[in-house]
Amino acid sequence: MAYVAARGGEAAILEAERLYKVMLGPLGMAQVRMLTDHLPYLLDRVMGEASLYAPELAALAVAQTGGDLYEAVLLLRAYRSTQPRLAYAAPIEQDAITTVRRVSAAFKDIPGGQVLGPTLDYSHRMLEMNVLRGQPTTTNSSVDVSSTVSSSPTVFPALAAWQRQAGLLPEITADTTTPDEIPDVTREPLLFPVSRSHKLQSLARGDTGGILALGYANMRGYGAVHPTINEVRLGYADVILTHPVTGVHFSAGQVRVSSAEIVTNFAGDPHDPRLELGFSATLGWNEVKVIAASMLDLSMGKAGHASQTPEFVLYHTEPVESSGFCIHFKLPHYVTFQSSLEAMRGVKQLERADDLLEMAEKVDA
Amino acid sequence: MSRLSELTHDWQDHSYAFLDEASKRELRRKILKAIAIPGYQVPYASREVPMARGWGTGGLQVTLTLVAPHDTVKVIDQGADDSVNAANIRRFIARVAGAATTTDTLRCTLLQSRHRIPEERLLEGQILILQVPEPEPLRGVETSSAASAVLHADADYGLMWLSLYEQIVRHRRVILGASYPVMVGGRYIMAPSPIPRWDVPMLHQAAHLTILSAGREKRLYAVPPYTDVRPLEFDDVPFRIEDQGGEVCYRTGAGHKFLNELPQDDGSSRFELSDSGYGEKLLRRQAGETVEIGATYYDERGGFYHDDLLR
Amino acid sequence: MSPINTAPVQTPLEARAHATFDALMRALSYPGRPQTLKLEDGRTAFAAIAEALLDLEVTAFSTEQSLEADLRATGAKLVSLERAEYVFMPHLTEAQLPLLQRVNRGSTLTPDDAATLVIGASFAEESLEPAQRLRLRGPGIQDSLEVRIGGLPLEFWRVREAVIAFPIGWDVFFVSGNQILGLPRTTIVEVL
Numbered sequence: 001m002a003y004v005a006a007r008g009g010e011a012a013i014l015e016a017e018r019l020y021k022v023m024l025g026p027l028g029m030a031q032v033r034m035l036t037d038h039l040p041y042l043l044d045r046v047m048g049e050a051s052l053y054a055p056e057l058a059a060l061a062v063a064q065t066g067g068d069l070y071e072a073v074l075l076l077r078a079y080r081s082t083q084p085r086l087a088y089a090a091p092i093e094q095d096a097i098t099t100v101r102r103v104s105a106a107f108k109d110i111p112g113g114q115v116l117g118p119t120l121d122y123s124h125r126m127l128e129m130n131v132l133r134g135q136p137t138t139t140n141s142s143v144d145v146s147s148t149v150s151s152s153p154t155v156f157p158a159l160a161a162w163q164r165q166a167g168l169l170p171e172i173t174a175d176t177t178t179p180d181e182i183p184d185v186t187r188e189p190l191l192f193p194v195s196r197s198h199k200l201q202s203l204a205r206g207d208t209g210g211i212l213a214l215g216y217a218n219m220r221g222y223g224a225v226h227p228t229i230n231e232v233r234l235g236y237a238d239v240i241l242t243h244p245v246t247g248v249h250f251s252a253g254q255v256r257v258s259s260a261e262i263v264t265n266f267a268g269d270p271h272d273p274r275l276e277l278g279f280s281a282t283l284g285w286n287e288v289k290v291i292a293a294s295m296l297d298l299s300m301g302k303a304g305h306a307s308q309t310p311e312f313v314l315y316h317t318e319p320v321e322s323s324g325f326c327i328h329f330k331l332p333h334y335v336t337f338q339s340s341l342e343a344m345r346g347v348k349q350l351e352r353a354d355d356l357l358e359m360a361e362k363v364d365a
Numbered sequence: 366m367s368r369l370s371e372l373t374h375d376w377q378d379h380s381y382a383f384l385d386e387a388s389k390r391e392l393r394r395k396i397l398k399a400i401a402i403p404g405y406q407v408p409y410a411s412r413e414v415p416m417a418r419g420w421g422t423g424g425l426q427v428t429l430t431l432v433a434p435h436d437t438v439k440v441i442d443q444g445a446d447d448s449v450n451a452a453n454i455r456r457f458i459a460r461v462a463g464a465a466t467t468t469d470t471l472r473c474t475l476l477q478s479r480h481r482i483p484e485e486r487l488l489e490g491q492i493l494i495l496q497v498p499e500p501e502p503l504r505g506v507e508t509s510s511a512a513s514a515v516l517h518a519d520a521d522y523g524l525m526w527l528s529l530y531e532q533i534v535r536h537r538r539v540i541l542g543a544s545y546p547v548m549v550g551g552r553y554i555m556a557p558s559p560i561p562r563w564d565v566p567m568l569h570q571a572a573h574l575t576i577l578s579a580g581r582e583k584r585l586y587a588v589p590p591y592t593d594v595r596p597l598e599f600d601d602v603p604f605r606i607e608d609q610g611g612e613v614c615y616r617t618g619a620g621h622k623f624l625n626e627l628p629q630d631d632g633s634s635r636f637e638l639s640d641s642g643y644g645e646k647l648l649r650r651q652a653g654e655t656v657e658i659g660a661t662y663y664d665e666r667g668g669f670y671h672d673d674l675l676r
Numbered sequence: 677m678s679p680i681n682t683a684p685v686q687t688p689l690e691a692r693a694h695a696t697f698d699a700l701m702r703a704l705s706y707p708g709r710p711q712t713l714k715l716e717d718g719r720t721a722f723a724a725i726a727e728a729l730l731d732l733e734v735t736a737f738s739t740e741q742s743l744e745a746d747l748r749a750t751g752a753k754l755v756s757l758e759r760a761e762y763v764f765m766p767h768l769t770e771a772q773l774p775l776l777q778r779v780n781r782g783s784t785l786t787p788d789d790a791a792t793l794v795i796g797a798s799f800a801e802e803s804l805e806p807a808q809r810l811r812l813r814g815p816g817i818q819d820s821l822e823v824r825i826g827g828l829p830l831e832f833w834r835v836r837e838a839v840i841a842f843p844i845g846w847d848v849f850f851v852s853g854n855q856i857l858g859l860p861r862t863t864i865v866e867v868l
Binding site: 186 | 380384385391410411413415418419444445447449450451498509510537538541544559561562581583607608623626639
Binding site: 408461 | 685690728730731861862
């Protein structure tokens with residue numbers, strides 16, 4: 001055994017993991033509860049990228065990894081892949097979402113009205129230093145927000161529906177695909193040319209930072225699209241299941257969702273131009289991601305920069321794949337390195353032999 | 366009709382060998398397809414497993430599908446059983462599948478490997494599972510996977526041959542190191558995974574089944590036993606394995622085996638066997654133990670066991 | 677992290693499906709070499725193969741109604757022959773031969789779309805039925821291998837040769853009692 005034991009690989013990895021855990025400290029329900037109570041936007045981001053809506057598990061994943069989000073997403077995805085599929089939920093219609101925030105940049109006012117809802121958009125981004133001096137801010141529960149909620153309706157139509165009626169957007173025909181027949185990117189690999197469901201699903205579980213980077217590249221000038229935000233929406237959607245015996249539709253619970261519509265003008269027939277719609281939705285409230293993703297939905301497939309090709313966008317914004325491949329370069333590669341080194345030395349040897357031959361010829365001359 | 370008792374079992378944190386039956390069934394179907402179409406990359410869903418992508422998740426999913434409690438598993442990385450990632454994968458397989466583990470190539474039923482094939486010949490019935498980072502051999506000449514799929518469909522490999530030709534024009538030899546492209550069954554160009562050129566001939570007319578799996582890229586493919594696997598070469602520029610320069614392993618004295626180069630403080634190098642399981646057995650035999658050592662692909666004089674492949 | 681302290685065990689169903697798949701994989705890896713399935717309680721090899729491979733993600737077709745309950749139990753959708761990914765033919769008759777031409781053979785772009793056939797035959801040594809002598813060559817076979825397969829219309833071999841244009845073509849598992857024999861599309865069959 002001496003030959004292998006000399007390297008101590010197995011003991012080393014166990015010690016390394018132990019050291020990590022010691023530095024992180026003990027883990028308990030207190031940390032999990034702190035995260036679910038106070039960092040909902042962080043958990044939303046993780047749940048969206050994991051495509052698993054489970055706040056408590058997401059909190060555990062974040063706590064267990066010390067806040068390393070790529071690790072947290074991987075933990076949830078790995079857990080997700082052990083779970084059986086019990087049923088298919090009904091599609092969520094935009095006008096059935098209990099909406100707490102919906103803003104449009106396209107019109108001053110829209111059917112249903114602009115609903116600012118909870119947002120930091122117009123906050124002054126200043127650290128609340130008083131907290132550090134031991135003076136907590138007033139907690140959420142002590143603020144009476146009932147007036148702002150009751151003053152507006154809780155469901156709103158999609159703005160795109162109005163634009164369609166007004167002939168600004170092309171008509172769509174109702175899709176009769178049943179939920180169990182929708183291509184599912186968690187059950188089959190992404191193949192190109194990509195189906196629209198795979199495209200939207202991949203964007204929904206894409207890496208927030210990656211989606212933003214490529215979406216931004218498109219917005220900034222690498223894309224051919226000049227977008228206007230039709231609407232950005234945050235809300236709660238019912239997960240509607242069909243009872244397997246009685247056939248009754250019922251809500252299994254609500255999930256936080258966000259969606260964005262983006263439009264660009266002068267699409268289609270140059271003599272009868274229309275608007276063109278980009279759409280994105282994801283689990284959890286993550287406005288940056290759905291805006292950037294709807295931008296990518298719109299620009300993907302248009303000839304141009306790599307940031308517009310589906311293969312480039314969807315492969316490279318996959319959080320688990322991209323982060324995993326990036327860190328895999330830490331693994332030993334000495335066999336492959338040795339092999340290419342040998343090839344390089346071979347070329348050098350050929351050159352050296354040439355040089356010697358040339359010298360010999362000169363001496364002869 | 367199933368009995369109710371068959372459909373229930375005691376609570377377990379996850380299924381046997383981690384993957385649930387549905388995931389395993391998908392992999393079973395895809396593995397059979399891969400065997401039937403040697404060298405063709407079969408797309409599969411590739412579930413997330415408790416290891417990062419790029420760290421052997423493709424190989425792991427295949428191993429977890431194939432493993433049973435009576436199996437004996439060997440895992441190597443760069444040829445070594447005790448490399449940290451190999452140790453980790455082996456520990457995981459043992460933990461979720463209760464299978465025995467070994468460092469002895471002759472004793473394993475399943476061998477998961479990253480970047481190497483052992484020096485001792487694998488036998489009929491053994492299964493080699495190679496971890497694959499990049500399954501597409503044409504990626505270097507065609508970045509789009511949609512376009513390269515069409516090239517494979519048409520067996521249109523002109524770009525690949527051209528790139529080899531250009532290397533020869535430029536450097537007077539093919540400068541590819543590991544992951545040297547091969548032609549499988551005379552039909553598909555295949556990436557043999559980043560094994561050194563030394564290992565490539567071992568896939569040709571082998572007694573064992575090889576399954577190659579890329580978890581991140583979601584493709585798996587196979588080389589059935591007794592299948593032609595020929596490295597791409599020109600009549601006048603034959604394929605060449607790595608020149609070991611006459612060096613021998615400083616611990617075992619073994620030559621004509623793939624060696625790791627170990628840089629020394631004085632600017633020189635010394636060499637050791639890359640295949641740690643084989644090295645261990647040689648050392649034990651030298652210490653007087655009775656050890657069964659299998660026939661190797663390359664003999665003591667460097668001759669390869671099939672004489673129709675290396676020129 | 678909650679440690680998994682003990683390795684989970686295979687349920688009887690998992691163990692059975694795994695063993696069946698192992699035999700299928702070896703049958704396809706070494707064409708022409710019969711593999712033995714462990715069958716319990718009078719289950720047929722057809723039902724065992726369905727259990728190991730099929731679920732609600734795939735489609736199936738059977739020429740015999742008696743098999744449909746076994747197929748349906750896996751969750752697989754029973755569809756027309758042309759759309760089926762798994763085709764079961766327990767007793768292939770002369771009259772059924774034209775069906776073989778309608779089975780999905782895949783395309784050069786996606787040869788993995790081709791169907792897998794499970795066909796009743798007789799190749800067990802003790803079988804009394806007249807059998808055809810065949811010589812097999814191709815991947816999985818060292819040089820060549822002579823086998824005897826009976827219980828099939830002789831024309832089967834001509835039809836098979838006509839539909840296969842590698843990588844297009846289908847793969848077959850022959851079933852004889854508790855034995856299976858694999859014939860991937862790569863196997864070249866010479867009728868002796």
